[in-house]
Amino acid sequence: xxxSHRHLLGIEHLAPxxxxxxxxxxxxxxxxxxxxxxxGDALAGMTQINMFFENSTRTQASxxxxxxxxxxxxxxxxxxxxxxxxxxxxxxxxMTLNAMHPDLLVVxxxxxxxxxxxxxxxxxxxxxxxxxxxxxxxxxxxxxxxxRRAKGRLHRLNIAICGDIAHSRVARSNILLLxxxxxxxxxxxxxxxxxxxIGEFGVEVFEDMNEGLRDVDVxxxxxxxxxxxxxxxIPSEREYYFRYGLDSEKLGMAKEDAIVMHPGPMNRGVxxxxxxxxxxxxxxxxxxVEMGVAVRMAAMDLLARNLRQRTAA
Amino acid sequence: MTTxxxxxxxxxxxxxSDEHGALLARDGKILACGDEAEILKDIDRAGLDIVxxxxxxLAPGIVDIGVKVCEPGERHKESYRSAGLAAAAGGVTxxxxxxxxxxxxxxxxxLEFVRRRANEAAPVNVLPMAALxxxxxxxxxxxxxxLMDAGAVAFxxxxxxxxxxxxxxxxxxxxxxxxALVIAHPQEPGLSNGAAATSGKFASLRGLPTVSPMxxxxxxxxxxxxxxxxxxRYHADQITTARALPALERAKKxxxxxxxxxxxxHLTLNELDVADYRTFFKIKPPxxxxxxxxxxxxxxxxxxxxxxxxxxxxxxxxxxxxxxEEAASGAVALETLLPAAxxxxxxxxxxxxxxxxxxxxxxxxRLGLDSGRLAQGAxxxxxxxxxxxxxxxxxxxxxxxxxxTPFDGARLQGRVLATYVAGQPVYRRD
Numbered sequence: 001x002x003x004s005h006r007h008l009l010g011i012e013h014l015a016p017x018x019x020x021x022x023x024x025x026x027x028x029x030x031x032x033x034x035x036x037x038x039x040g041d042a043l044a045g046m047t048q049i050n051m052f053f054e055n056s057t058r059t060q061a062s063x064x065x066x067x068x069x070x071x072x073x074x075x076x077x078x079x080x081x082x083x084x085x086x087x088x089x090x091x092x093x094x095m096t097l098n099a100m101h102p103d104l105l106v107v108x109x110x111x112x113x114x115x116x117x118x119x120x121x122x123x124x125x126x127x128x129x130x131x132x133x134x135x136x137x138x139x140x141x142x143x144x145x146x147x148r149r150a151k152g153r154l155h156r157l158n159i160a161i162c163g164d165i166a167h168s169r170v171a172r173s174n175i176l177l178l179x180x181x182x183x184x185x186x187x188x189x190x191x192x193x194x195x196x197x198i199g200e201f202g203v204e205v206f207e208d209m210n211e212g213l214r215d216v217d218v219x220x221x222x223x224x225x226x227x228x229x230x231x232x233x234i235p236s237e238r239e240y241y242f243r244y245g246l247d248s249e250k251l252g253m254a255k256e257d258a259i260v261m262h263p264g265p266m267n268r269g270v271x272x273x274x275x276x277x278x279x280x281x282x283x284x285x286x287x288x289v290e291m292g293v294a295v296r297m298a299a300m301d302l303l304a305r306n307l308r309q310r311t312a313a
Numbered sequence: 314m315t316t317x318x319x320x321x322x323x324x325x326x327x328x329x330s331d332e333h334g335a336l337l338a339r340d341g342k343i344l345a346c347g348d349e350a351e352i353l354k355d356i357d358r359a360g361l362d363i364v365x366x367x368x369x370x371l372a373p374g375i376v377d378i379g380v381k382v383c384e385p386g387e388r389h390k391e392s393y394r395s396a397g398l399a400a401a402a403g404g405v406t407x408x409x410x411x412x413x414x415x416x417x418x419x420x421x422x423x424l425e426f427v428r429r430r431a432n433e434a435a436p437v438n439v440l441p442m443a444a445l446x447x448x449x450x451x452x453x454x455x456x457x458x459x460l461m462d463a464g465a466v467a468f469x470x471x472x473x474x475x476x477x478x479x480x481x482x483x484x485x486x487x488x489x490x491x492x493a494l495v496i497a498h499p500q501e502p503g504l505s506n507g508a509a510a511t512s513g514k515f516a517s518l519r520g521l522p523t524v525s526p527m528x529x530x531x532x533x534x535x536x537x538x539x540x541x542x543x544x545x546r547y548h549a550d551q552i553t554t555a556r557a558l559p560a561l562e563r564a565k566k567x568x569x570x571x572x573x574x575x576x577x578x579h580l581t582l583n584e585l586d587v588a589d590y591r592t593f594f595k596i597k598p599p600x601x602x603x604x605x606x607x608x609x610x611x612x613x614x615x616x617x618x619x620x621x622x623x624x625x626x627x628x629x630x631x632x633x634x635x636x637x638e639e640a641a642s643g644a645v646a647l648e649t650l651l652p653a654a655x656x657x658x659x660x661x662x663x664x665x666x667x668x669x670x671x672x673x674x675x676x677x678x679r680l681g682l683d684s685g686r687l688a689q690g691a692x693x694x695x696x697x698x699x700x701x702x703x704x705x706x707x708x709x710x711x712x713x714x715x716x717x718t719p720f721d722g723a724r725l726q727g728r729v730l731a732t733y734v735a736g737q738p739v740y741r742r743d
Contacts, residue, residue, distance in 0.1 A: 012518070091634050111636030112520035113590030132638070133520030169520060196523055197514030 374406025
């Protein structure tokens, strides 16, 4: 098992073997997490700082729990109320934190590329917890683990990603990861929510959801941000739900055993039907949350091993 | 004093020639140039100040339209002194400066100040441009006639597009009556608002807000209609996309008084150079696809695009060391303009006379200057350069106060050996 990266900034620079290494280790952590005794010591003695420049309850909790289960000292910094508001630059903030010698820095930022920038200025391992519209690598990894466990494999699957592709870092990371693992990817959504140059991504693009969902193994829904709902990108919530909301009728086009995914938080009745989201036979949305903790434990474990090796060398 | 530049390769963009010869300068003007024996027929060689060019290239100095000097307002980024030294080191003998300072150069009084500062501090010629509308806000026109009397050579709101077409059409009409040259930034402002990259696969992968290359054509189309309507003298600061070229060609064919420029960066770099969010590559308009870059080089070769500029835009480290979307746009280029342009010569895409037509002759002509030529009576504004010497650029060696160049660490070939303004050396490489 090899994973030689210093940071986890995105899926783009990972090789398929890196992805498999994370998922294999995450599998063992998923098992551990189901035991009453959940403690590991992979991060014992290490300090993990979660810096969230953008609101997040779920991802931050997931990273926090992952760090605590592996024995790290975890500190959360809500950057929205901090000195960043007082005009301190991202770099200054990073340098200040760096001086406190953290080992792992988990960062979410509203600007694409901000986490890359920060990673250049610190000595510790940096994990990207979502930067702008760029990448959200741990989300793609947890989605991959969920698919692998539900389908028994992570290759040669037909996977549909539906909704606001243009503004979604989850979609980008998933397109990259699932493509690297040799799956067929379809993107479904209105053209106003498709990124430019999509024809060159090596994916199929559908504007008609029924057509796009035909015979797929996996349906990944994306969250539609509230600020995009009125008039700017789509005419209205209800028209969107009619054309692109996942309900049991549209899901009928997919394979009988197709699974339904959503990165959360869901807008019930906008991009997904509430009953469908709760259907334990089709929806793996709760599994995604569970795998999230396992994948983050695995990713931090692997980075910490490299960190220890570098320090020892 | 009379100076003889002997043993030179003379680049004359007017004649389109590149020949061995000599040049004689007296009292700041070119007295003669061409075959040495011919030139010295009636002149005694003794008593001449002799510069042996060692077979290197001697060309008319660069006339750079669109240089940002950050006085008044942000002198820590660039002063007339530092910009002037950078220009001299880059073979730029005339800087045509932008009015997008703080405050904007929009009154004769501010322009006076600028001219005084510039003449005291800069070793090269400085010709200021003034804003077309007050505070570059696109609402009321400036005192165009007074500003011309004070020395403004052109009028521009720089990268602020005048959204209100009525305001712009009136300003163009008034400018025409004064015979003023208007320089605009063709761009549809609604489409380009907030953009940091050109739309396409690369920008989408990086998750950056984008602008379609079509926004440039839409802006140019509007402006062309307005020139047709008003008869104004118009220069498009930067044409950077293939899609805008047919419109430009038609406008020229229809006899409109229109010229177009392009920045050296759009000729030598493309969007992929941004790589992992390198903010020194963030410029306005954003770097384009490779197909666009090639089309624009072709347009410079054919003469459809008239002028190459540095679009020298100093930014301090603070404003560049930010996430890509939030980082300031612009790059310094006075010193890298010629070495970067020589990339196009070494790749066989443009000849040296073609390059100097776009960097010296055409901009001088557009502004009604006598320079930009190697001809009798023209000012002896000259650049002596070695076109072949290879070097790796270290940005900390630049003379600018700001060192935000995308060519840091780049392998370049060719550099300036000496620069002369009115026959006097203003820069010599040791």
